[in-house]
Amino acid sequence: MSPLPYGAEIPCLVIYQPIMPVAGVVDMQREKQFGPELQRLRTACGMSLRALAMAVPCSAGYLSKVERGLRHPAPSVAQRLDAVMAADGELSMLARTLGRRSGAAAIVPGQAAPTTRLARAFDATAAAAAAFADDHELLAQGARNVFETLREQGRVVSPVVLLPALASKFGAIRGAAEMVSGETRSQLLSIAARYAEYAGWMIQEAGDAPGALVLTERAANLARAAGDHTMAEYALLRRADIALYGDDARIVVAWAIRAENGVSPEVRLLAAQRAAQGWAVLGQRSRCLSALARAADETAAVEESTVDLGSSLGSRGGGRLMQIVRGWCYLDLGIPRKAVDALEIGMSLVPTDARRARALYGVRLALSHAVCGNVHHAYDAGMTALDEAAHVDSASVRHQLRLLAAAARGWPHDARLDQFRRRIDGELAAARRLS
Template identity: 35%
Template sequence: MEVHAVQQPIHFGQELRRLRISSNLSLTDLAKLVHYSKGQLSKVERGLKAPSRDLVRLCDVKLGAGGALARLVPVSSDPPADLTTTDDADKKEVWLMRLSLDGQSWFQPIGRRQVLSLGAMSVAGMGIGVTGGSSGAKAALGTGSESVLEASRALFDQYRRLGQIAHPTVVLPALVAQTHTLREVAAEAAPRVRRGLLRLGSRYAEYAGWLVQESGNDEGALWWTRLAVELATAGGDRHLASYGLVRRALITMYRQDAAQTVGLARQAQTGGTPPRIRGLAAQREAQGHAIACDYDACMSALDRSRSLLAMEKADQDEPAIGTTNLPDPVAMITGWCLYDLGRPDEAAALLDRELGRLAPQAVRARVRFGVRRALAYAAAGEVDHACALTRDLLGDLVTVGSATITSDLRTLARMLNRYPKNPAVRDLSPELSAALRIVAL
């Protein structure tokens, strides 16, 4: 029997050393380029220390590996959850928003059988709106349906503004109530108005899903996204299902799952989906390619996004899908991607420019991309400036409360911990630790 030799996987440290030597760089030279100590690099090359994702990206770029080094280090050892298909398990339960007297709110799953066993009165006592009512009440709902649609449309823009400056727990109760109201009124409205109510309800549900993700509940975010798709479909809008894929890709992106992020985003760009949704999906695809350190694919997706968004025709009757707070969303996402691609200097310069263009009320967006800018400066070795930028953001981060932004902030904290003797790091450390504790509550 013929025996074939089994090729062993290349160790990252071995390949790093090979590329460094072939580039005529000493450990000291490479340490200066990537802003890591010579000792840390030596341990990584010898397999004594696992490389951080930041180090992997920087070495890949500085040594011209074209993503080859990055592919040797998996982003996560945990198998990712499959978000490419819809799980029917959520249909067996409902999500309740529980409100306490002190103003706090949170989501809690409860099985449909449990809801039925509790009975209508018990469920109402738990805070669930119970469908029903007298025929007179239903008739009143139908009569005022157009007014409800008009008022709810105006309110939606206000809730979007509020979501930029307030904690998710402040905004979510109103979004949940509005979604429920629009569904109730739609049931008694004339067909034309019913479609408008359901489509607007889908936007409320989609926005609620995003804020639920911001509060740190991915499962709840997916539940609300599925509800949004159901409402949109019932209202004659079959395109929101594609945007639902973009929302799912946002969750996989924050999990650093490049393959699923790209796969979901590409799926959202198929068929007759409107240009805006395809443009937003192309941005998410670019972010997935950036996680994988694939520069060419990332830039190609960003170019495609810009072309698609330029084709958009604004619909004054319905809220725009996706963020409306970025003057040039493609440029801002490019800055985001450049950091993941191991090009922190370019990322910092671009994010500097784009953050300066944000409106003052876009607080959540400013903190999100501001933390990313601080990460870029820290990765580029400008630690003092990174600390100054971070300090300016901590108060607003606590105010808006974002689990997704906090994930970047934790990465930044680990990066700054490499400089324990730096005075700026020492001064910032207590404030940074306190902010991380508060947002984790």
């Protein structure tokens, strides 16, 4: 029996479904504006523009323009102002409403995501590989073993290096699934879903969020066809991950809340963590802390679960990342000192060979030190993270590096700090040349 044409049996559905407004998320821009609110807080504290500028640090002229609405505050400045004014993240949240970037989630709900260069290349490679499918040699367990090997490589190499291998194996597995039936077919479709989801993550790391959505939806379709409800739920949650780095916190919260209603404790844990991160960006402190509490509860459920998921989902050990997620949220909530404490604990639990994770969380730690005004601690953490980032080519890391670069521009000028700024600029410039 020859395989059906690539992708013929399982159609690709639309990427977005209509999302209802999230209860409790208000349009703060209608109620308050950043400049007048900053001026109100500064006046209430009895601080002059010059004194506040020295505390940030930045120029008094810049702050004057911000207060009058003539300049948008940089994210790092807004975070420092939160810390100095003890505004509990309110200024950071107001700043985001001014400069919200559309990111991947700007695609209109109900429309299919556009086909991108990386998604087309993945499909072409997978279609060619499907012709070499062999129902005798490509058994489910062997496919899982190859997947684990490729995912281990993904922790330490550039995503564009890994994508051709992922596409080839995905195409062969997908073709083999059409040659068999019953349980073997379901197993192959389930592992194909994991290949598609992971390829979507690698495409996202390569800077192509719409392409990541294409592969994420394909993973969900394959998982549903295989009866793999856990993987289908996780594919739903991945939309929240993509929206997080597209700076659309409302979409993050909406998808995460939907995923929290799933049956898998592991997915519910990750969904509660994403919800917490989304609420933190929106400045909703109580909702964020509530989501963190739910995530802590789900951590215990995951540890007690005896369900065989085939392979763990997403970043390995969602429970072990609780301190990382807490620290991430604390920074967005305007509590940078607590962010530093949590991130340092979390970093101690991240394996030393997980370069992609250590680069991302290391930059976040450096940014937390910077917001606290601890320039030299920020330098140390940032340089270590940059050493890791040089190996993995991560769009997620660059997203955080841009924030750190903005913070570093206000630091004093000396040889070490100037070198640090050049390292960041070099990493960002290298990514632009590759794009």
